[in-house]
Amino acid sequence: QGCGNCEESCQVGAVSVSEKEQYAVVNLDRCLGCGVCVSNCPTESISLLKKPTEVIPPQTREELVDIIMERKKGRFGKLMLTGKLYFDAVRTGQTHLLKP
Structure with a gap:
């Protein structure tokens, strides 16, 4: 929808809204996958997708x-x-x- 809520709520600046087309673009190199943009979207226009490979951090x-x-x-x-x-x-x- 291009309302900009996702862009404002992204803490790492991974989401930007195109002024011409009025849609959100996510920079996957910056995105942490926290989901804050998804929860702040009033029209549910943005969603998270699971990555093909899961990275499990070391325990120690x-x-x-x-x-x-x-x-x-x-x-x-x-x-x-x-x-x-x-x-x-x-x-x-x-x-x-x-x-x-």
């Missing part, structure tokens, strides 16, 4: 580090780093730093 900081390391160093990145640290600790006589 360790899981997040594992994901980052896997993307940075490959599947065995964390294992190789742990092995290198262990080898260096043994080589330099710093085995007291290793956890039992």
Whole structure:
């Protein structure tokens, strides 16, 4: 409908209303999927669609580090780093730093 309620209610500026055609355009790169624009639309002209793949955030900081390391160093990145640290600790006589 182009009333602009969705544009005003969007906290990240993902929705804009075209002045010529009077319809809402959503920038999917900015949209968080919070649904505030949907709940503020009096004519139910805007709706949310479920993404084809669901992203589940990591539950712990360790899981997040594992994901980052896997993307940075490959599947065995964390294992190789742990092995290198262990080898260096043994080589330099710093085995007291290793956890039992």
